[in-house]
Amino acid sequence: MKPPKQSSGPPFGKENQDPEFEQELLKVERALVALKERYNQVQADKASQKELQQRLGRLRHSKLPNVKAELKQIQQQLEELELNLESQLFSWDSVKEPFWQAVRFGGLGVIIGWLLKSVAG
Structure with a gap:
């Protein structure tokens, strides 16, 4: 039996990819690398x-004099x-898209409301 014929190069080689x-x-x-780093940081912070x-x-149950400090x-x-754990959960990148969607459609709703009011009023 003959082995299957191999192609001369990968189908998605550098010459076939667009920039x-x-x-x-x-x-x-x-x-993905940033997400992995953040995940590791969160795990370390939770352990700490x-x-x-x-x-x-x-220490709260201890009677030593230097416990307060x-x-x-x-x-x-x-x-x-x-603060570290909370601050990284909500970054601008995670809320940027929903924010602009709300601005876009909220603004559109206001404009449509004004138009309807002016036509009906």
Whole structure:
């Protein structure tokens, strides 16, 4: 039996791709890398947050004199972690499209409303 004939090159080689497709593919790859990095950062922040909360719980029951300063420092770190976790969930890129859709269709609705009012009124 003869092996199947191989083509001389990939069907989607560089010579067959248009530059626009290549740019979009690079954009998607960069977005995927950024998403992976953000996911890893969120996982690390959640682990740190859990560890700090456990430490905070242990220190609250402690009677040592320097506990207040450490409690304050841990609370501050927890607040920073919470801010980091929340701030990255809503970036401009994630709300840009819905925002402009709302502006576009909301504005269109207002214009249609004015037209209807002027015709009916």
